[in-house]
Amino acid sequence: MCLALAPPGAAPAEEEAERLGDAARGAEIFGQCRGCHEIGPGARHRIGPHLNEIFGRRAGALEAFPYSKGMSRAFADGLVWDYARLDAYLENPRALVSGTRMSFRGLKDAQDRHDVLAYLRDFTASPRDIPEAAPTALPREVDLPPEILAIVGDADYGEYLASECLTCHRQDGSDAGIPSITRWPVEDFVVAMHAYKRKLRPHPVMQMMAGRLSDAEIAALAAYFEKLD
Structure with a gap:
């Protein structure tokens, strides 16, 4: 039985951020990331890991990628990439994961981050397709007695x-x-x-x-x- 589910529970603030995100604009901003990261069909690891299926994934969990010690510690600590943590990481990577090799200085503008996250969401099947899952929670499909x-x-x-x-x-x-x-x-x-x-x-x-x-x-x-x- 292949239940297409993902971790639930988007907070109201996350839902509001998703409504504000513009994936098309996020694709343009993501141009700053393409030197290190690939995303989409056929995406491969480069300097950084590919970013397909990032929402709901445990940090440092992809096989065959040599993560930094900082990201490996985040994996051991159980860090999971939900909307809030991805937002914090995009704002200041080294503030969230000390010792990360990611040299990107961060996106200080909140709207820029919302737009990039809306774009990344398009390459994460589960949250995009599952109405009750973070980060795209919607009203339930069925009201049960x-x-x-x-x-x-x-x-x-x-x-x-x-x-x-x-x-x-x-x-x-x-x-x-x-x-x-x-x-x-x-x-x-x-x-x-x-x-x-x-x-x-x-x-x-x-x-x-x-x-x-x-x-x-x-x-x-x-x-x-x-x-x-």
Whole structure:
């Protein structure tokens, strides 16, 4: 089961910043970054790592790139590139990650940063496509009856059901090739699955998989993945 999800919870300030971001203008500003970074189809590591799928990715997590000691420490500390941290890094890279090799002096203008982040978002499939995910949170696709949201899932049963999910999603929470669903809040997981079940999300495989599940089974999966370490 390939649940196209990503870490949820965009704060209101992040949502407002996204509304202000102009991706077309951000593409122009990103010209300052192209000497070190590639983005888009076929992007490769250069002086800096490629920036595809940057939102929701753990800092220093790409294989085959020789990160600085500072970025490796950020990885060990669990730094994840959400909107707020990317904004801070673009403003002053060395203030957020001491010891980074990134020599860029930063974008001091907040609008410039919002525009660049709007552009980068276009190359991160999960946040762009998942309405409840940071940094592009939108109203939920489906309003579920309270009794469905109130179902307390059986995490042990969810573990049994999850074997099919884990053929695509990584149990360790990494997002290599497909977004992580580890430690997703129960309500967000349940809403997403019911959106697939009602074919409000255009992913035929997930529509098929969700259509096979009962309300109790969806709740069980949600309970399992929320607590999965």
